[in-house]
Amino acid sequence: DAGITQSPRYKITETGRQVTLMCHQTWSHSYMFWYRQDLGHGLRLIYYSAAADITDKGEVPDGYVVSRSKTENFPLTLESATRSQTSVYFCASSLIAGISSYEQYFGPGTRLTVT
């Protein structure tokens, strides 16, 4: 299917475990982003990527690792999950060219619970 997808949609894991959230887009957008959404904090940027093999930190990167070996995929890994990482995670992508700023399109989200 065309668009941006995330998997899994729901995940429960234990403290200390490694978990990877997947994001895949079919638009060939250059930019991809990971956000977390928490009550009281709204949406906060974790990491973003301008192209394959180019990534940069956002507002709350600690405890997360990203990679982007292919344009269409942007996985987010929690190396050692903590309860404070319980959240809803959104992946987004956008086509940014020249001086225009294209909107970001969001995936359906992954609800992660760390016990």
Place this chain on the structure above:
Amino acid sequence: AQKVTQAQTEISVVEKEDVTLDCVYETRDTTYYLFWYKQPPSGELVFLIRRNSFDEQNEISGRYSWNFQKSTSSFNFTITASQVVDSAVYFCALRGGSNYKLTFGKGTLLTVNP
């Protein structure tokens, strides 16, 4: 630094009322972009509109309209004749011209009652 303020945390209206959601932003960039997103109870984030700082024209799309005023750093969103399906959290967001990051407001929860 960029900042987006949505002072209204929650708004409750009765169906068919008009409602305006406020958004005030701060940025040092001379070129910037403003967005509105809708998050219905199902949880997905839906893009509604993008406005460039060099284009102050207001926009109307069906029952939705947006009022962009650089003089007051505001980008307000009005829903005319609200419907129950408009119930959602609405986010205003800002991207400064010098970087690619979106800064979101905390969102406004709109409840439209039948």
